[in-house]
Amino acid sequence: MPTAVCQVCGAMPAAPVTVRGHQGMVVIMKFLKREGLFCRTCALASFRDMQADTLVLGWWGALSVFITPITLLSNLGALSGIKRMPDPVAPGWRPPLDPGKPVFRRPAGVLALIPLCLLGLVMVAFPVLALLGLAVGPSDRDDSGASTPRRDxxxxxxxxxxxxxxxxxxxxxxxxxxxxxxxxxxxxxxxxxxxxxxxxxxxxxxxxxxxxxxxxxxxxx
Ligand SMILES: [Zn+2]
Structure with a gap:
């Protein structure tokens, strides 16, 4: 698409980009979406803003706890597409959006390490507990004599x-x-x-x- 121009700044080349955001507000929640033809610079700025906001505002609801990581992951998918875009060669009619710092060098990213670590712990804890349950389970049953011990x-x-x-x-x-x-x-x-x-x-x-x-x-x- 050589003729596509960024709808924000007018630079070329531009490609279709979709980044999503999520806000949990205890009982209600908000799904955000920024979609359009963007140059690499504006796309990167949109991704970083959405990702940083979601990292901080995303978690605050029972459903949002699950929706937020999905949103973040889908944005990472979009980011890999954005990174493959060439840098703008023809400047547009306006300066592009400011990409700013990478997400994890922003205060939002640092703050979000708390829920991310908690989520990571939960995701590690479930399989570990399940494995422990399996390891402990059969010997429990052997002790009670309720079922025949598994033969080797x-x-x-x-x-x-x-x-x-x-x-x-x-x-x-x-x-x-x-x-x-x-x-x-x-x-x-x-x-x-x-x-x-x-x-x-x-x-x-x-x-x-x-x-x-x-x-x-x-x-x-
Ligand atoms: Zn642009």
């Missing part, structure tokens, strides 16, 4: 060998070196998802990801 399923891989310490169809499979006398079966991955007649199908839990079909072919002695 060793991982069988195609090409290796195994023995069954139970009698089929019960399974208590153990990996075994193929040249060992105790080895009874060779593990293979079925070509079309179906084991050949006479072969055994180990539980999925014996596969590496608990979800892969394997087959066991009795070793010929």
């Amino acid at each position: 399923y060793p991982t069988l891989t195609a090409g290796s060998c195994a023995r069954n310490d139970e009698t089929w169809p019960a399974q208590d499979l153990k990996p075994e070196p193929c040249d060992a006398a105790a080895a009874q079966y060779r593990v293979y991955a079925p070509a079309n998802g179906v084991c050949e007649a006479g072969d055994y199908v180990p539980y999925l839990m014996y596969s590496k990801d608990d979800a892969t079909y394997l087959c066991l072919r009795p070793l010929k002695r």
Whole structure:
């Protein structure tokens, strides 16, 4: 678009740019949008103003806590487009907007580090708590005896060998070196998802990801 001029200052070249802002006001909130043809300088100034304002005014509401980070992220997407724009070559009829300092060198950016850090903590804390819950969960159940403890399923891989310490169809499979006398079966991955007649199908839990079909072919002695 070589003929597009910045709608703020008239400089060329200009490109369509959209930056958004958000203001939370406890019960009401405000969605802001600045959209138009901007030169790189004016686009950068618009981005920095919107981003800095949103960083400070965005968080103040129950929904706004969620809307603000989305707004900030979408602006970062816009910023990467803005940064790819060439600098204006033809000056316009007015001076361009003043881009000022980068967002995090402004007081607004520094202030916003508080909610951003809190948000970061929450985002880190949830998965950590979830993982702790998973790690603690099964042993809790074992203590109460409410459910059977999870048996250990060793991982069988195609090409290796195994023995069954139970009698089929019960399974208590153990990996075994193929040249060992105790080895009874060779593990293979079925070509079309179906084991050949006479072969055994180990539980999925014996596969590496608990979800892969394997087959066991009795070793010929
Ligand atoms: Zn401009």
